[in-house]
Amino acid sequence: MLDIPSLEQRWLKYKIKRSLPYLLTVVGTIIVVITLNYFLNPDKVSIPLTIKKEVNQSKEGSKTSIHDEAMVLEPSMQFIQSIPVTAPDITTPEVNTPAKPLPVTPKKILPVQKNIPSPLPIIKNVPNTIPTPPMPKLIQSNPNSIKRDSATFNIHEIEDRFTNNSNPHLGLYIARYHYDNGNYSEAYNYALKTNAINNTIEESWLIFTKSLIKLGKTDQAKKTLQLYISQSDSEEAKNLLNSLNKEGTK
Amino acid sequence: MEHSLFSKPRDLFLDIVNPRDYVQIDSVSHMYQNLKTSVQKPLKMILLYGKPGTGKSMLLHKLHHDLSKHQKVFMIDIPIIDESDFLRVLAQKIYSYVNREAITLTDFLELASAVNYAQTPIVLLDEAQLYSTLLMEKIRLISDARALKFVITLHKTQDEDIIAKEHFQTRIWESIELKNASPEELKVYIQKKLLKANCFDVANMFNDKNIQLISKLTRGNYRDANKLMFSLFSLYAWYEEKYPSKIKYNALKTKWIEMAAIHTGLIRA
Ligand SMILES: Nc1ncnc2c1ncn2[C@@H]1O[C@H](COP(=O)(O)OP(=O)(O)OP(=O)(O)O)[C@@H](O)[C@H]1O
Ligand SMILES: [Mg+2]
Numbered sequence: 001m002l003d004i005p006s007l008e009q010r011w012l013k014y015k016i017k018r019s020l021p022y023l024l025t026v027v028g029t030i031i032v033v034i035t036l037n038y039f040l041n042p043d044k045v046s047i048p049l050t051i052k053k054e055v056n057q058s059k060e061g062s063k064t065s066i067h068d069e070a071m072v073l074e075p076s077m078q079f080i081q082s083i084p085v086t087a088p089d090i091t092t093p094e095v096n097t098p099a100k101p102l103p104v105t106p107k108k109i110l111p112v113q114k115n116i117p118s119p120l121p122i123i124k125n126v127p128n129t130i131p132t133p134p135m136p137k138l139i140q141s142n143p144n145s146i147k148r149d150s151a152t153f154n155i156h157e158i159e160d161r162f163t164n165n166s167n168p169h170l171g172l173y174i175a176r177y178h179y180d181n182g183n184y185s186e187a188y189n190y191a192l193k194t195n196a197i198n199n200t201i202e203e204s205w206l207i208f209t210k211s212l213i214k215l216g217k218t219d220q221a222k223k224t225l226q227l228y229i230s231q232s233d234s235e236e237a238k239n240l241l242n243s244l245n246k247e248g249t250k
Numbered sequence: 251m252e253h254s255l256f257s258k259p260r261d262l263f264l265d266i267v268n269p270r271d272y273v274q275i276d277s278v279s280h281m282y283q284n285l286k287t288s289v290q291k292p293l294k295m296i297l298l299y300g301k302p303g304t305g306k307s308m309l310l311h312k313l314h315h316d317l318s319k320h321q322k323v324f325m326i327d328i329p330i331i332d333e334s335d336f337l338r339v340l341a342q343k344i345y346s347y348v349n350r351e352a353i354t355l356t357d358f359l360e361l362a363s364a365v366n367y368a369q370t371p372i373v374l375l376d377e378a379q380l381y382s383t384l385l386m387e388k389i390r391l392i393s394d395a396r397a398l399k400f401v402i403t404l405h406k407t408q409d410e411d412i413i414a415k416e417h418f419q420t421r422i423w424e425s426i427e428l429k430n431a432s433p434e435e436l437k438v439y440i441q442k443k444l445l446k447a448n449c450f451d452v453a454n455m456f457n458d459k460n461i462q463l464i465s466k467l468t469r470g471n472y473r474d475a476n477k478l479m480f481s482l483f484s485l486y487a488w489y490e491e492k493y494p495s496k497i498k499y500n501a502l503k504t505k506w507i508e509m510a511a512i513h514t515g516l517i518r519a
Contacts, residue, residue, distance in 0.1 A: 002484050004492075007509045014512060014519035158380070161302070161405075165265060165473065169328040173380070177331075 162190075168198040175207045184214040202234050209240065218244060254490050259452045260483035262443050263476045267307045269315035273442045275435050281426055282309060288424050289317070289372060289401060295393050299404040300428035303473025306403040309428065310374050313401065322371035329380040336385060344371050344398070355388055362397035370399045378402035430470035437461045439472065440479065451499065452483075460502040467507070467516045474516060482510035 155177055162170040171194030179187035191208035194201060205228045212221035225241040228234060288296050298306050310325065317323045324343045330336045334352035341347040341358060345365045353361075375381070381389070392398050431439060437456070444453035468474035485506055489496050511517040 002481065002488055002513060004485065004488050004509075007485075007513055010512050010519045011505065011509045014508070014517065017519075165302070170377070173328055173377075180332075 159190075162193075166197055168194050168201060168204070171197060172201055172204050172207075175204060175211075179207050179211060184211040187211040188215065200232070202232065202236065205232075205234070206236060206240065209237075213244070254487040255451065256483040256487040256490060258447060259444055259449045260480055260487060262447050262449070263479040263483070265473055265476045265480075267311050269308075269311045271443075272308060272312045273439055273446070275431065275438050275442075277435060278305065278309070278428075281428070282312065285309070285313060285401070285426060286316070288426075289313070289399065290369075291424075292370075292396070294424050295390065295399070296401040297404060297423050297425040298401065298428060299406050299425060301406055301430070301471070303471045304428040304430060305472050306405070306428055307376050308472075310376050310401065310403050314374055317372060321369045322367055323374065324371065325374040325376070327376040329375070329377050331380060331382065331385070333382075333385050333388065337388075340373065340398070344373075355391065358392070359395050359397055362392075362395070370396060372399045372401065375400060375402040377405060379404050431465075431472065431475075432470060433461055433465035436465045436468070436470050436475060439475065440464075455499060455502050457501045459504075460507065463504060463507055467511045474514070477514045478507075478510055478516060481513045482507060485510055485513075 155174065158170060158174055158177075161167075162174055171190055175187050175190035175194055178184070178190060187207055188211035191204045191211060194204040195208060198204075205224070209221040209224050209228075212218070212224065222241060222244055225237050225244070229237050229241065285296065285298075288294055298309060300306055307327070310327075314323055314325045322344060324340070326336075326339070330339055334354075337353040337355065337358045338349060341349065341353055341361055345361050347361055375389075378386075389400055389402075393400055440456065440461075441453050444450075464475065464478060468478055482502070486497065489506075508517060512519045
């Protein structure tokens with residue numbers, strides 16, 4: 001949960017950091033004015049002196065008033081709040097581009113298009129020659145094409161997105177991806193996270209238990225399945241549990 | 251804490267996509283009307299794109315909710331990347347054709363021509379950037395054959411311009427871009443959400459200065475706004491319990507908005 005006291009401290013630091021440049025400019029300007037004054041009117045030495053005095057006085061004045069308040073309540077806050085607020089330092093989350101015009105202009109895109117050879121000339125013929133089924137052959141001859149073209153696909157990006165938006169659908173997607181790629185411990189992790197967000201997704205439970213099985217933790221898998229079946233009455237979970245039990249007795 | 255005035259408004263801003271929570275915001279409603287007419291046009295594929303958190307999934311769920319009253323609609327919100335699985339699921343959901351084996355595109359198109367729907371069934375695909383080029387090409391062929399109509403959402407990232415990909419460049423795509431909200435729209439969004447849930451007292455606490463700050467911090471992004479509001483109301487609930495006298499009910503405290511922004515990472519501190 002929220003740790004308000006430490007948040008308050010971070011806020012204070014942030015405010016001080018924000019107002020530091022402002023304070024420095026004010027002090028800097030005063031110094032420049034004083035020196036200029038001094039050089040332009042070297043005779044009137046008294047001017048800088050009086051200003052100095054004023055500055056000292058006002059400093060003392062504010063010091064005491066702050067001190068008084070400190071006895072009562074949050075002195076530093078009051079002081080900080082009296083400083084004009086400048087634009088907050090907004091972090092740029094990596095996904096949120098500043099509002100730039102979209103580079104969808106055809107000019108920009110065309111070269112890309114030219115560079116990419118028309119990917120699948122064979123498929124394009126399909127609608128004209130519907131009776132011949134070239135599709136399955138194509139898929140089998142090139143099993144990698146089923147997965148993803150690596151240019152668009154980066155599982156880490158999706159994982160980051162999942163961390164950010166905790167969307168159980170993405171979690172399931174990632175779990176499924178890892179499972180399909182034989183990465184069972186990752187599949188286990190993501191299915192677990194997904195279940196934590198939404199514990200009603202059947203497939204996520206199945207991937208979770210199947211990963212457990214692949215990792216050799218059959219007992220835990222059985223327990224999980226029993227638990228899930230007691231809550232959901234899932235046919236697939238029952239089948240899986242049955243086949244596990246059979247294997248066990250063999 | 252649960253009896254807090256702020257726990258209900260806080261939970262309103264959980265980042266959940268549910269068409270029943272859809273809020274009418276002028277520009278979005280306008281887009282939504284366009285979307286509904288486009289969907290009825292023959293031979294068009296519709297592309298909803300925009301940065302994360304701009305409401306693409308929300309619009310797609312809303313469309314699904316509204317269209318399903320009148321016609322066959324099916325939504326795939328978790329991408330099915332395996333191509334034969336994809337066709338099999340569609341065949342089952344739309345043509346009630348159950349088959350454990352792989353289905354080819356040819357089979358699928360034959361199946362489609364054998365079943366007659368008064369209106370072309372509509373398929374909604376969320377997170378379509380996850381589909382392979384090959385599968386996108388098949389989707390286009392299915393659409394070309396007038397078997398199904400597709401509405402897809404694409405999440406646009408900074409480093410990659412997916413819309414520039416060759417298969418979205420053809421004329422058949424009608425694309426609609428979703429954007430972050432302007433300060434006025436963000437105000438409408440927050441206010442409507444609160445009022446819909448009868449949180450009148452809390453809605454009244456927002457003044458224009460508050461909205462300006464929230465808009466600046468979130469850049470009008472709905473998801474960021476949700477996160478900020480969630481932690482802001484958590485913070486109010488905390489103060490309500492510990493130091494109720496610190497709460498002013500006529501305006502939100504700038505300091506607390508900033509603290510919530512620090513907590514959510516919108517302000518680096
Ligand atoms: N019109 C709206 N009415 C109500 N809530 C909305 C609306 N638009 C956006 N939201 C809220 O904003 C949040 C983010 O929207 P959504 O998930 O649709 O973004 P997205 O564009 O799909 O993002 P991503 O690219 O990450 O998938 C949702 O959880 C929802 O609560
Ligand atoms: Mg989405």
